[in-house]
Amino acid sequence: MDLPIPSPDPIPVPGEIGLILFLLYLTFFVHVVLMNTLLGGLVLTLVSEVISRRGSSPESRHRHEHLAEKLAHILPFVVSLTVTFGIAPLLFVQGIYGQFFYTSSVLMAWVWLGVLLLILIGYYSLYLYTRGFARFARRRYWFIGLSTVMFLTVAFIYVNNLTLMQTPQKWLAIYTHTKGSGWHWNLDEATLWPRYLHFALAAVAVAGMVVLGLGLREKEEERGRFMRRWGGNWFLAATILQIGVGLWFYYAVPAHLRAIFLEQEGPARTLFISAHVLFTLGSLCIGLAAYGRAGARTGWAGIAMILVGIAEKIINRDQLRQAYLRDVGWSFEALPTAPQHDVIALFFIFLVAGLGLLLWVMFKYRRETSSPS
Numbered sequence: 001m002d003l004p005i006p007s008p009d010p011i012p013v014p015g016e017i018g019l020i021l022f023l024l025y026l027t028f029f030v031h032v033v034l035m036n037t038l039l040g041g042l043v044l045t046l047v048s049e050v051i052s053r054r055g056s057s058p059e060s061r062h063r064h065e066h067l068a069e070k071l072a073h074i075l076p077f078v079v080s081l082t083v084t085f086g087i088a089p090l091l092f093v094q095g096i097y098g099q100f101f102y103t104s105s106v107l108m109a110w111v112w113l114g115v116l117l118l119i120l121i122g123y124y125s126l127y128l129y130t131r132g133f134a135r136f137a138r139r140r141y142w143f144i145g146l147s148t149v150m151f152l153t154v155a156f157i158y159v160n161n162l163t164l165m166q167t168p169q170k171w172l173a174i175y176t177h178t179k180g181s182g183w184h185w186n187l188d189e190a191t192l193w194p195r196y197l198h199f200a201l202a203a204v205a206v207a208g209m210v211v212l213g214l215g216l217r218e219k220e221e222e223r224g225r226f227m228r229r230w231g232g233n234w235f236l237a238a239t240i241l242q243i244g245v246g247l248w249f250y251y252a253v254p255a256h257l258r259a260i261f262l263e264q265e266g267p268a269r270t271l272f273i274s275a276h277v278l279f280t281l282g283s284l285c286i287g288l289a290a291y292g293r294a295g296a297r298t299g300w301a302g303i304a305m306i307l308v309g310i311a312e313k314i315i316n317r318d319q320l321r322q323a324y325l326r327d328v329g330w331s332f333e334a335l336p337t338a339p340q341h342d343v344i345a346l347f348f349i350f351l352v353a354g355l356g357l358l359l360w361v362m363f364k365y366r367r368e369t370s371s372p373s
């Protein structure tokens with residue numbers, strides 16, 4: 001069947017495909033960890049906000065108010081970093097998969113452009129929550145609630161677009177049906193909901209891990225214990241639910257495409273299996289640290305294992321996308337390349353310098369805020 005896939009961009013990819021893919025994985029990994037911290041952090045802040053009002057004991061209300069305030073102070077920074085670290089993978093995705101990504105973005109143009117507005121509303125309401133924590137004490141839950149809904153919707157739109165880009169078989173019918181209006185949601189996609197829930201639950205798990213990490217560093221003993229337990233519980237609950245959602249997602253992917261994960265020998269299978277081994281061991285360590293059965297080192301080791309597992313899953317996610325696209329006759333051979341190593345070197349220099357600057361600012365900020373003056 002002839003599919004309406006545009007020709008690749010005549011401007012060649014400015015580097016070897018392997019290098020561009022590496023940069024895509026590297027920058028997308030940072031985006032995913034930040035985005036998970038943001039989405040899950042919003043959910044956990046909202047929950048703590050509710051408990052701080054309706055909790056059974058004054059002690060629990062007080063603890064949750066403290067946690068909500070702590071998280072709320074971190075989250076606006078996380079929004080800006082999530083957005084910044086979204087731009088880099090966006091460039092690499094466009095460089096490699098432009099033919100697919102642009103087309104799906106055009107088919108759902110208005111929904112896709114809506115992301116900007118939703119991020120703006122989400123960001124402002126988060127600021128109102130954080131800055132007006134004391135001033136709007138009675139009504140502030142509206143702000144955190146609105147922000148959570150906005151960012152969860154942004155994530156949903158991303159999943160819509162990224163699933164639509166890999167199924168060009170559907171494009172012509174969508175274009176005909178919507179008359180090119182740009183109003184389309186990819187709701188008939190079998191993997192849409194499990195994929196979205198997979199991201200949402202991962203976000204809650206990662207945010208739980210962040211709270212556990214804050215608890216591991218907390219100096220005040222009672223408060224530290226509470227954060228370790230609370231964060232660990234959210235991590236474990238989300239990860240247990242993930243088993244069901246993960247299976248749903250796996251079986252929603254057409255059988256001949258998901259075969260790369262278990263049935264066919266190759267790097268996808270190695271990554272898939274080792275990621276799950278790491279998730280199991282990491283969860284065990286996190287559980288032990290959360291319940292005080294092991295020390296902080298075990299907790300940090302668990303967090304490190306989960307992060308490596310996430311990195312492996314990010315590569316797996318792209319291998320699956322390549323399998324989808326191979327199915328419609330596409331391959332990397334279709335792309336003209338003209339490596340510009342000077343530009344790539346500049347990118348690396350700015351990336352390292354930018355990250356260094358960011359760490360320096362964070363270090364200075366911590367020093368300033370922890371000094372008695």
Ligand code: HEM
Nearest residue numbers: 028035082083086087089090093151154155158159162199
């Ligand atoms: C701040 C709110 C944001 C949230 C909650 C969010 C969430 C997500 C989610 C859930 C995905 C995965 C979708 C999937 O694979 O099905 C994703 C992918 C992606 N996001 Fe974000 N995102 C946000 C902002 C941004 C921004 C502002 C940019 C760019 C300027 C961006 C760039 C990307 C790119 C390029 C991908 C796909 C990478 C790939 O396919 O390899 N994101 N995002």
